[in-house]
Amino acid sequence: MTDSNINRRTLNDDTVLITAGWTLDNNNAHEMVDAIMLAQADGYKFIIIDMRDLEFLSSAGVGAILGTVETNREAGGDIVLCNLSEGVQHVLTVLDLVDYLTIVPNMDVAVSRCTAKT
């Protein structure tokens, strides 16, 4: 836990859930990086980022995910994004990242996606 807006919960031995706050930008992108890197250091191959509350995603927030995702993938895992709002989805589309990042509609799909890859 690095910030009250970014929460972490363990789902199983391989998977951890990080919940984003309502915004992910210059102010707190580094906190997201810290949360992801801490989970990686704790040995979680899969990180699900629940974006149900996220209303605004800046390029710094995108950078937080892009700058860390390769570490999970190299370990045979991934960072899975779920519950994206239309605005957040649009940002990732504009940046041409929807095919690169693993984006799923909801938590259940996210968990099953992680389980399937385990």
Added chain:
Amino acid sequence: MHRENLTLSDTLMGPTLTSRMSLPKVQHLAERQALALDALSKLARQFAGNPNFDQLVHALVLTITGQFASSGAFVVVRNRSEEMGQPLLYATGRFVNKTPLIALGQCHKLTTFFRQNIAPFRATDLVAVYPDNDVVQELLSCGVQVIAPLVLGEKLVGLMGIGARVNGAEYDGAEIEFLGTLANSVTPFLASSILFRDIAGLNAWHLEILNSVKQGVFVFDGERRLSKMNDAACAILESLGPDQRRCTTQLGEMIERVFPETVFPGWTQQIEAHSTGRRGRVIESLVARGSDSERIFNVRVGEIGHSEAAKPDLVVTVDDISKQKDTEHHLFELEKFAEKGMLASSIGHELNNYLGLILGNTEVGQHALENANLDKVASCLAKLKDSVGKMARFTAGLMDYSRMETRQTTADLNAIIGDVLSFVTVHKKFKRITVDIDLDPTLRPFLMDPDQIAQLLLNFLNNAGDAITEARRSEGRITVGTRQDGRKVTLAVSDNGAGIPPEVRDVLFQSRKTTKEKGHGFGLVTCGKIVENHHGRVTIDTEVGRGTTFTVHLPLGPPA
């Protein structure tokens, strides 16, 4: 290759949106650039408002990473030096901890190139210019795709770079130009942030120095507002009672509020009165009244930052000497205690003197008896009686050093000298010593304690005899003289003995010092007390190997 001074808006609305692009791509590019504009404007506000260097540069790198959908991005900036010096690396993705990027900032040949070619360029272009440069080769191996120098005026502030796009697509010309525009926009903020960081670093360094000083240091500006203080200063303020606020709230306060009269009486006025010149002046023993104790401080006041335009700053260094004062008080008490111990020895020493007199008169009396000289026997017995009486008075009067009072009566000093010499000189110590007398015949009787004066003379004579014995003189000589000069009388005892070393002479009447091989060093302590009782003083003229003269200066009557 110099880039035009484009603004971000120019780039967004101008040449990057070309007719060669498809409509969705143009829309996406515009939106991406709008996203970048939003991110950068927020970043700029953050840089301007709160230049937390590390956090902001990291946010910048994350922004570039996201904005260019890159596998990683980096910013290398100089670290507190005019040139790149030891650069700092801020990176994401594949560039985290890539030391070759730091080497990039240190390579003099390349930094010169960056200064002269400030437009962003592909890493492969750098290879074309420097094909054999190791740093450049390592850059390629790290996966650096595009580099944008961060240049402000003539100075290279740092470098910004991005790795390959995550979707594998090449960066096109518009995107590289866009990276240049980003670099152009953030460089002034980055430079000012570096400046702030350097100033903050210097401030921290200065504060660290201040905090290493055990004295409290307060710095007041020209208006006498507290601008800085060290940990010791905080501790002083906080320790002086519950009324003192926490030190962090003291910054910016006027001097009279930092040192309120209730706790620091008279401090502000004293400090102002002593605040002239850089060298600093010390105000000794200022008292501060805490809620439960009183403490004493030495305060040094000095000015810094003299200029014609502004009143100089004031540096107030506060040294708590309460413990030192306590220690001094304890030492004083210990000295008093030791003095009483010395007194006991001194009494024994003096009793020995009287015993010597008794022994001397007994020997003389025996000799007189053997010769049937009854008059002499009677005289000796009278002197014995007198000596025993003096001993009794001595023991009664000197049992307690603090009760060593004089019994003043009018007496003839010359007569006392004759009396003392009459039985001292018969002692075997003086058998090979010539005692000369040089008495002032005009000296009239004056107010004194004759017993104490006799004791004083006895001590001086004994010391003189011992000094002559120590010097192994074949012809010892002692001179006792008196002089009257107006209302003052002097009694001088000179010898041609061993003399007294200078380091002993200065403390002879204050502590246990002796030049004798078997001496106690207490006789002169008593002499000092006797002279003090008579409101006189003693001077010593001595030379090692040649002898000593003790001169007692006495007033003819008690002081007015």
